[in-house]
Amino acid sequence: MAKAKTQFVCQNCGYNSPRYLGRCPNCGAWNQMVEEKIATKKETTNAQANIAGHVAKPELMAKVSIEKEPRVQTQLAELNRVLGGGIVPGSLVLIGGDPGIGKSTLLLQVSGQLSQGKEKVLYVSGEESASQIKMRAGRLGVAGQQLYLYPETDMGSIRQQIESLKPDYVVIDSIQTMQEPDLSSAIGSVAQVREVTASLMRIAKQNQITIFIVGHVTKGGAIAGPKILEHMVDTVLYFEGDQQRTYRILRAVKNRFGSTNEIGIFEMRAGGLHEVANPSEIFLEERLTGATGSAVVVSLEGTRPILVEIQALITPTVFGNAQRTTTGIDRNRAALIMAVLEKRANLMLQNQDAYLKAAGGVKLDEPAIDLAVAVSIASSYRDKGTQATDCFVGEIGLTGEVRSVNRIEQRINEAAKLGFKRVFIPHNNLKGLEVPPTIKVIGVTTVAEALQKAFN
Incomplete structure (x- = not known):
């Protein structure tokens, strides 16, 4: 009997090595090489058929027919926006996030909405029993007529149930708990995650079944498993937020059917996730009037304009080197803006x-937040506040100029809708501009000019 061949696979990036290595030469991770058996290859391979028994063949693109609607709308408009306008039939969607952030809650609510009609939804859980999911569904008010619960981790059994049930949607919660029976590696290993995802991708593409996958994340915030996992799926969504806040942000980082800059905002309540239609009011509702070191920016996340308050605190340093600490803003961008203010606006x-x-x-x-960051820094440094009805949009160059930004009319309309009276924008964006009569648009050319007009 021939000896089984083994290899060592990095659990972080999937790098293969014939011998054990303490440090992965591909990604640099330490103590991530795990021994796995090499699967024997079959001598002949046949084309795989779908559930209906049809084998895929090459065909002209002009003769390819679309049997279903291009998009399926859910009752959550925020989720539809992030997906690029709705669910694409036959797509593979990966949702990652920290534990307890609401991934399973979101997919259970969506499953209940999709199963209200004739379409079937198969909810496969490797972490909870059917009774536990039923209890959570009762708390969330989910009662889908065609929602099937299946607590299982074996991919062979899952494939059999998909073939017999023929669902329109499948939810896998989570991909790290699924196991391919032909592989001897441990559950959650690189080989298991890769093969399970490849199997789900074949099921989705061959049978036009939309599959949602829940993925765990590492300490660094990346989805656990090999990087190829994100390359194989059609859409990668990250659920952001923390357990101390009730608001959650669903962000698209990869989308073959839409923009990768879209975000959806939800609020976690006792009855589940509720979408936030106007997030600008939430970000500004606790703003103090007359406070120094505060400026409002109209930022764009995908196609949505959002008004966000940028706060700055400037204090004399007690150490040899001054500190630069940021939250939600790139630290290098803040240091660059402070250098421009010192050189071009005479702020020490x-x-x-x-x-x-x-x-x-x-x-x-995005670069359009530069002007608001500069105004908030100058406001805290001079201990002089800006008007509560002012907002700022513009990119700052190294020579102190305020450069134009895109979709300025959409930003101004959002500011006017929330009651702002003045908006500071780059002077080059004034050409052919149509704005509401309730807001005054002030064009600025340099950051020094913007500070002079903002504080006078």
Whole structure:
């Protein structure tokens, strides 16, 4: 009998090595190499058929027919926006997030909504029993007529149930608990996650079944398992937030059928997740009037404009080197803006500690927030507040100029809708601008000009 061949696989990136290595040469992770048996390859392979027994063959694109609607709308408009307009039949969607953030709650609510009509939904759970899911569904008010619960981790049994039940939607909670019976590696290993995902991808594409996958995350915030997991699926969504806040942000980081900059905002309540139609009011509801070190920016997340308060605290340093601490804002961007303010606006900030924060827990990374960051820093440094009805939009260059940004009319309309009276924008964005009569638009060319007009 021939000896079984083994290999060592990195559990972080999937790198293969014939011998054990303490440090992975591909990703640099330590103590992640695990021994796995090499599966024997079959001599002949045949094309796989779908549930109906049809084998895929090459065909002209002009003759390819779309049997279902391009998009399926759920009752959650926030989820539809993040997915690019709705659920695409036959797509593979991966949802990751921290434990307890609400991934299973969201998918259970969506499953109940999709199963109200004639379409079948199979909810496969490797972490909870059917009675536990039923209890949670009762608390959330989920009562789908065609919702099937299946607590199982064996992929062979799951494939059999999909073939017999022929569901329209499948939920896998979670991918790290599923096991391919032909592999000898442990549950949750790189080989198991890779093979299970490949099997689910074949099921989704061959049978036009939409599959939602729940993925655990590592300490660094990335989805656990090999990086190929994110490459194989059609859409990758991250559920962000923390357990101390009731608001959750669903962010698309990969989407083959829509924008990757869209976000959806939900509020976690006792009865489940409820979508937030106007997040700008939430981010601004606790803002103090007349406070120094505060400025409001109209930021764009995908196609949605959001008004966010940027707070800054500038204090004299007590150490040799000044500190730069940020939350929700890129630290390098804040340091760059402070250097421009010191050089172009005559603010002595080199001996000042700076603490900046985007209120509400939202993360801002677009260039249009530069002007608001600069105004908040100057406001805290001068101990002089801006008007409560002012907001700021613009990118700042290294020479101190305020550069134009995209979709300025949409930003101004959002500010006017929330009652702001003045908006500071780049001067080059004034060309052909149509704005509501309730708001005054002020064009600025340099950051020094913007600070002069904001505090006068």
